[in-house]
Structure formats: C-alpha cells, structure tokens
Amino acid sequence: MFTKVLIADDLGSINKGVFTTLKNLGIECIDQVQYCDDAILKMKVAIKANAPYNLVITDLSFKTDHRKQKIASGEVLSKVLKKEYPEVKVIVYSIEDRVQKVRTLVKDYQVDAFVCKGRRGLEELADAIAMVFENKKYLSPQVIQAASKKTILEIEDYDIELLKQLASGKLQDEISVYFKKKNIAPSSLSAIEKRIALLRTHFKAKNVTHLVALTKDLGLI
Amino acid sequence: MACSAVFSQNPDSTALYYTRVNYPTEASHLPSGYFYYLKQKENYLNNGDTLKAIDAQRMAAIASFKLGNFNESEQLTVEALGWLQAGTFPKEYQQPRMLGLYNQLGKIYRNKAHFSKALEYYNLALTHVETVSDSITVYNNRANIYMDLGEYPPAERDLQRAIAMSRRSNDTLLWARALNNFGVLKLKYKDTGGAEDIQKALTLRKVMGNKEGMYSSYRHLALFALSEKDTVAAYTFATSSLIIAQELNSASYLLESLSILMDLKNDTLVSQYKTLTDSLNLVKQEEQNLYAAMRFDVEKEMLNTRQALLDVEKERNQKILILIISVLLLGVFVLIITLILSRIKRIKQAEVLKTEIRFSKKVHDEVANDVYQVMTKVQFENESHTELLDDLEAIYNKTRDISKESGFLDVTNNFDRVLQDLLWSYKNKNVTVITRNIKKITWNSFSENKKITIYRVLQELMTNMKKHSNASIVVVSFHQTGRNLEIIYKDNGQGCALSKHTGLHNAESRMHAMKGSITFVSKKEKGFQATLKI
Numbered sequence: 193m194f195t196k197v198l199i200a201d202d203l204g205s206i207n208k209g210v211f212t213t214l215k216n217l218g219i220e221c222i223d224q225v226q227y228c229d230d231a232i233l234k235m236k237v238a239i240k241a242n243a244p245y246n247l248v249i250t251d252l253s254f255k256t257d258h259r260k261q262k263i264a265s266g267e268v269l270s271k272v273l274k275k276e277y278p279e280v281k282v283i284v285y286s287i288e289d290r291v292q293k294v295r296t297l298v299k300d301y302q303v304d305a306f307v308c309k310g311r312r313g314l315e316e317l318a319d320a321i322a323m324v325f326e327n328k329k330y331l332s333p334q335v336i337q338a339a340s341k342k343t344i345l346e347i348e349d350y351d352i353e354l355l356k357q358l359a360s361g362k363l364q365d366e367i368s369v370y371f372k373k374k375n376i377a378p379s380s381l382s383a384i385e386k387r388i389a390l391l392r393t394h395f396k397a398k399n400v401t402h403l404v405a406l407t408k409d410l411g412l413i
Numbered sequence: 414m415a416c417s418a419v420f421s422q423n424p425d426s427t428a429l430y431y432t433r434v435n436y437p438t439e440a441s442h443l444p445s446g447y448f449y450y451l452k453q454k455e456n457y458l459n460n461g462d463t464l465k466a467i468d469a470q471r472m473a474a475i476a477s478f479k480l481g482n483f484n485e486s487e488q489l490t491v492e493a494l495g496w497l498q499a500g501t502f503p504k505e506y507q508q509p510r511m512l513g514l515y516n517q518l519g520k521i522y523r524n525k526a527h528f529s530k531a532l533e534y535y536n537l538a539l540t541h542v543e544t545v546s547d548s549i550t551v552y553n554n555r556a557n558i559y560m561d562l563g564e565y566p567p568a569e570r571d572l573q574r575a576i577a578m579s580r581r582s583n584d585t586l587l588w589a590r591a592l593n594n595f596g597v598l599k600l601k602y603k604d605t606g607g608a609e610d611i612q613k614a615l616t617l618r619k620v621m622g623n624k625e626g627m628y629s630s631y632r633h634l635a636l637f638a639l640s641e642k643d644t645v646a647a648y649t650f651a652t653s654s655l656i657i658a659q660e661l662n663s664a665s666y667l668l669e670s671l672s673i674l675m676d677l678k679n680d681t682l683v684s685q686y687k688t689l690t691d692s693l694n695l696v697k698q699e700e701q702n703l704y705a706a707m708r709f710d711v712e713k714e715m716l717n718t719r720q721a722l723l724d725v726e727k728e729r730n731q732k733i734l735i736l737i738i739s740v741l742l743l744g745v746f747v748l749i750i751t752l753i754l755s756r757i758k759r760i761k762q763a764e765v766l767k768t769e770i771r772f773s774k775k776v777h778d779e780v781a782n783d784v785y786q787v788m789t790k791v792q793f794e795n796e797s798h799t800e801l802l803d804d805l806e807a808i809y810n811k812t813r814d815i816s817k818e819s820g821f822l823d824v825t826n827n828f829d830r831v832l833q834d835l836l837w838s839y840k841n842k843n844v845t846v847i848t849r850n851i852k853k854i855t856w857n858s859f860s861e862n863k864k865i866t867i868y869r870v871l872q873e874l875m876t877n878m879k880k881h882s883n884a885s886i887v888v889v890s891f892h893q894t895g896r897n898l899e900i901i902y903k904d905n906g907q908g909c910a911l912s913k914h915t916g917l918h919n920a921e922s923r924m925h926a927m928k929g930s931i932t933f934v935s936k937k938e939k940g941f942q943a944t945l946k947i
Contacts, residue, residue, distance in 0.1 A: 287813060291834035292823065311806040337837050344837050347849045347888070394845050395886055409940065410888045410903050412849070 228263035305330035447476035589617035849890035882906025
C-alpha cells in the first residue's frame with residue numbers, strides 16, 4: 193500500500209473523513225494542506241528529504257481568501273503535479289460530477305482517479321486507492337461516462353426506416369429483401385435482427401410489437 | 414429725418430458736383446467733388462446699391478485723375494471694376510460701365526506712360542462699345558496711344574475710322590477731334606498737309622464753341638509753326654492758346670502756352686531759366702511719381718496685411734466654431750453612451766436580482782425546509798443512521814443540483830458531446846435517453862449564448878422529467894434549417910400540469926431572452942413534449 197499521502201483540501205471536516213479512510217487502509221504518513229501552493233511546497237521538501245509522497249488526493253475547488261495563490265484550483269494542481277512529478281499518483285476527490293470536466297482531468301492531465309464526494313464517496317475513495325495502487329484507473333459510477341467512448345443511443349435514419357417497415361407489418365426477412373432492393377445497408381437478416389435487438393434493449397420493449405408501439409407514441413415514426 | 418434730408422438734396426448736389434468734376438472752374442472744385450463722390454459711394458454701398466456705388470467711385474476716380482493722383486485713380490477704378498465683374502447685372506447696365514472704366518484705365522496708364530498697358534485697356538474698352546460715338550472716342554484714344562508708341566500705321570487706321578464714322582453720324586465735335594489728331598499724325602510723318610487738317614478742326618471747334626478743343630488745336634499749330642521756324646505764326650497761335658487757357662482758367666494749359674511763348678522770345682536768360690525749370694519740374698515730377706508709386710505700394714501692402722489679419726481672424730473663428738461643435742457633439746455622444754450603459758447596467762442588475770431571488774427561494778424551499786424536517790426527525794424520532802444518511806444525501810444532492818444550474822459551462826468546442834454528456838447524466842436503469850440528428854447540427858454557427866441557453870433549457874427539461882414524469886424513455890430530436898434550430902423533447906411519462914413548474918418558466922424566459930420560443934404539449938398519461946425554436 194501507499195506509505196506517504198498528501199491531502200489538499202480546504203475543508204477540514206471532509207479531510208477528517210478521508211483521514212479515517214486512509215488510516216483504515218493502513219497508511220501511516222498522512223499530511224494535509226489547505227492551499228495548492230503549499231501542496232507543491234510540501235512535494236519539493238519531501239523530495240529533498242528523500243521521502244517523497246506516493247499519492248496526492250486533491251479537491252478541485254478551493255476558497256479564495258487573503259492569501260494570493262499561484263495555483264488557485266485543484267485542476268491546475270493536478271496538471272502541474274502530473275507534469276512535474278509523473279511518478280506520483282493523483283486522485284481527485286470532488287463534489288464536481290460534470291463529465292466534461294472529469295474527461296479533461298483523466299484524458300488530458302492523466303489523473304489516476306476521479307472520485308465524487310457523496311454518500312458513498314469515502315467507500316469509492318477506498319476502492320480508488322486500491323485500484324490506483326495497482327496502476328489502474330478509477331472513476332466513480334456517476335462519471336464513468338468520461339472514460340467511455342460510448343454515448344447515448346443516437347437514432348439514425350436507418351433505424352427509422354427499419355421501424356417503419358416493422359410498423360407496416362413486414363417480417364424481418366421481408367425487410368431484408370426490401371432493403372436489398374432499395375440499396376439500404378446493412379440489409380442482411382442477421383444485421384437487421386441485431387439492430388432490432390439493440391433498439392428493443394434501449395427502448396426496453398418486451399417484443400417487436402411493443403417497440404413499434406413505443407416509437408409510434410414518441411412520434412419517431 | 415436727417416437721412417431723408419440728405420437724399421432729398423441729392424439730385425441737385427449730384428448735378429452740381431458732376432459739373433464741377435467734369436468742367437472744373439475753381440481750385441476747390443475737384444477736391445470737393447472727389448470727397449463728395451467718395452461719401453456718396455459709401456452711402457450707396459451701405460444701401461446695397463452697387464451700380465450707383467460704381468458710378469460714384471468712377472466719378473471720384475476721374476476727379477482724382479484730374480488732380481494728378483494717377484495711382485489712386487487707378488486703385489479706385491480697379492476696385493469699381495471688381496464690383497462690376499463680381500455682381501450680376503443686366504447687360505444694358507453693365508456694358509456702358511465696363512466701357513467707361515476700361516477707358517478710364519487706358520487714360521490713367523497713358524499718363525503714367527505705360528503705353529502698352531493703356532493699349533490693352535482700350536482694346537478691352539472696344540469690346541464693350543455699343544454706340545457709334547463711344548467707338549469714335551475709343552478709336553481716338555487708341556490712335557493717340559499708337560502715336561505715343563510710334564506705331565503710326567495702326568494710328569492712321571483708327572483715325573480714318575473715327576473720321577468716317579463721325580462724319581456719317583454728323584458728330585461735329587468728335588469729327589473735329591479725329592481730324593485734329595489726324596493732322597498731328599501727318600505732321601509726325603513730316604506731311605505739312607497736317608496743318609490744314611488741324612486748321613479745319615479748329616474751324617469746326619470754333620463753330621461748336623469747344624474751348625478745350627480750340628486750345629488743343631492752337632497749341633499744336635503753334636508747336637508746328639515753331640518747328641518750321643515761323644515765329645510770327647507761332648506767336649499768333651501761342652497767344653490765341655494763352656487767351657483760351659486764361660478763359661478756361663487751367664493752370665496746366667497756361668503753363669504750356671507760356672512755355673511756347675517763352676521759347677519764341679529768344680532771350681538767353683529766359684531760355685536758360687526755362688530749361689532749368691523744365692529739368693527741375695521733370696525731376697520733381699519723377700520724384701512725385703516715385704513717391705506716389707511707393708505710397709501706393711505701401712497702401713497696397715497695408716491693405717494686404719489687413720486682409721491677411723482678417724483672414725487669420727476668420728480662420729480662427731471658424732476653428733473655434735468647429736471646436737465648439739465637436740465638443741458639443743462629443744458631449745452628446747458621451748451622454749448617449751452613458752445613458753445606454755446605465756440602461757444596460759440597470760437591466761443587468763435587475764437580471765442579477767432576479768437570479769438571486771430565484772436562488773434564495775430555491776435554497777429556502779428545497780434545502781432549508783428539508784434540513785428543518787431532518788432536524789425535527791432527529792429531535793423527536795429515533796431515526797436509524799441509514800435513514801438519516803438517506804435524508805442528508807437527498808439534501809446534499811439538491812444543493813449540488815442548485816450549484817450545477819449556474820456553474821461555468823465550456824461550450825466552445827464539441828458541443829454535441831457536451832449535450833450528450835448532459836443527457837447521459839440523466840440516464841439510469843429506469844430511464845433511457847435517445848437522441849436524433851444531434852451530430853448533424855453545425856453547432857459552430859450558433860453563438861455561445863445560444864448554446865448555453867439550449868444547454869440550460871434541456872437541463873431544466875431533463876430535471877423536470879427526473880422529478881415529476883416517471884418516464885422511461887426520452888427522445889430529443891434536433892433539426893436545423895439554415896440558421897434556425899428546432900429541438901423537440903419528448904418523453905413517455907405521466908405528463909403534468911404545466912403552470913406548476915418554475916423550471917418550465919425559467920426555460921421559457923431563457924428562450925425569450927435569446928429571441929427564441931418554446932411550446933409545451935402535455936396530456937395526462939400521454940407524455941410530455943416541448944418544442945424549442947431558436
């Protein structure tokens with residue numbers, strides 16, 4: 193397990209939760225800072241003392257106060273950390289759950305994990321630490337989309353045509369013949385079957401008739 | 414009444430001074446006429462009667478000429494000519510005045526011995542003649558210039574024209590003058606027949622009682638006789654000219670006559686005295702000419718300086734005027750800008766206030782109430798840890814939703830992805846979200862504000878769906894025609910009573926702010942539909 197962890201978070205109470213979680217994981221050396229600039233400072237000192245941190249857990253948002261900061265947000269901090277000290281692992285632990293931002297952190301700044309603060313936040317954090325220690329990435333379930341190439345289903349003209357043919361009472365093999373004639377691809381029976389199955393899953397339709405009824409109700413056909 | 418008094422005596426005085434200037438008999442006549450006409454000119458100019466002012470100025474110029482002030486006369490004549498050329502007058506008023514002024518200039522330059530310049534003006538005068546007598550006068554004058562220049566053939570041509578014309582029109586005086594001049598010309602050719610012509614002219618002038626003409630004829634005859642060494646004839650003619658000069662009371666004529674008579678006396682002392690006086694007079698005249706020319710130059714210089722000063726003054730006034738206008742315009746401009754800015758500020762402040770009220774209401778309704786309920790629960794019920802955590806999580810999520818509603822949004826790039834992420838976040842095991850044509854929209858052709866509006870409105874609709882609809886499927890279709898975008902949101906939920914939801918009101922006001930529109934269709938158990946147009 194990690195031996196030396198640095199926490200950057202301006203809220204003492206949440207840090208206490210994190211502290212407990214880390215203790216439970218058997219991590220002994222835990223340091224806390226409330227400013228991003230201090231985090232960098234601590235990193236430098238630790239390296240000089242030949243006892244570098246293995247893991248940094250940072251929040252994204254920091255309150256601004258009278259102390260002027262060179263690094264004002266956890267976003268910049270993670271970017272700097274990953275650039276200057278690639279060997280250190282970084283976990284972002286934040287209230288933020290906008291996929292777009294998470295994607296930037298994970299894809300562009302190479303952050304190792306993103307954990308959403310929430311009801312299950314501390315449990316997820318423990319999971320994340322375990323995964324990261326094994327050089328794996330971790331994302332909270334709310335933001336798992338950030339790492340996935342999949343998006344929500346986009347209905348295409350092909351699907352509309354397919355549903356229309358189904359609505360007109362054609363059987364699947366009849367549709368295949370019809371598509372071949374009309375030069376609509378893919379027209380193989382297996383492709384048509386697969387597509388109908390996909391649509392049924394997305395629309396949660398019990399059968400083809402139900403699928404047609406649903407799409408009709410939604411004004412798609 | 415002083416004014417009318419001056420004008421009532423005008424006709425009489427004008428006639429009086431006209432005679433005085435044209436036929437002066439006393440030393441005071443010319444100066445008094447000169448001042449009279451200068452004053453008249455000012456009056457006419459003040460009354461805006463330019464034609465009469467020109468006439469008065471011309472009379473003043475003639476008086477000045479006769480007084481020997483050729484430079485001043487020149488100045489006055491040129492000035493009058495300027496007025497005549499600058500104004501627009503009927504031809505019948507303009508032509509005779511042109512002729513008169515050009516002729517006057519010719520006379521002036523002849524006396525200043527600028528013969529070629531004089532010739533120029535007589536030529537100009539000829540282009541404006543309208544009557545036969547005018548032509549004859551100008552031809553006579555031009556012939557004299559040609560004689561001065563030693564160009565006899567053109568002089569002869571002009572004089573023959575003048576003689577022929579005056580005989581045809583029976584104008585005895587002009588005929589006599591032409592004849593006299595022709596005689597003088599002949600004498601220059603050493604043609605003694607000239608004397609006969611002069612005699613003939615003298616006879617005509619005697620008949621007409623033309624004293625000045627007679628004087629001229631006698632003088633020329635005397636000079637001719639003197640050159641022929643015919644002292645008797647010369648003495649007779651000179652004496653006759655002297656008598657007429659006395660009658661005319663003309664100092665210059667007297668001087669000329671006496672000069673010839675003295676030459677006839679053949680007295681060495683007298684002739685020495687005369688030669689000396691002549692040379693002294695010549696020097697004096699030269700000095701006077703020089704002085705006059707210098708004074709004229711100085712005056713001209715002063716006039717120029719004054720004009721330049723006036724121009725500078727005028728320019729400065731114009732500059733000041735332009736400056737004042739610019740400052741005024743700038744002031745108005747600044748005022749308008751300030752008004753516009755303050756209006757924008759007011760609108761913005763109102764907007765901020767509205768948002769603040771909305772948020773404070775939200776915090777009060779959604780968060781404070783829930784917290785209060787949890788507090789009462791903790792106080793009076795023996796709630797389990799899990800239940801308490803559930804309640805707290807609900808509150809926590811609400812606060813997060815409120816913060817998300819106004820957070821920063823980056824919509825510059827990959828807006829379709831941003832939208833998909835938004836819609837995706839509402840997807841769970843009970844709710845499917847499906848889009849149509851989201852990738853076919855050219856998002857870059859829409860402004861950031863429009864994109865943010867679309868994002869926020871869809872966010873409101875999806876939140877609304879999650880809270881109230883119980884829907885299992887949501888379809889969001891996009892359709893673009895040119896710069897117009899239509900978005901149809903549709904779910905299969907239980908529908909809702911539209912008026913209740915503040916979220917929908919917000920969506921509506923957001924769309925209106927972007928000059929877009931949003932319409933809702935909802936039937937119980939038949940789902941909910943919203944159509945956005947922007």
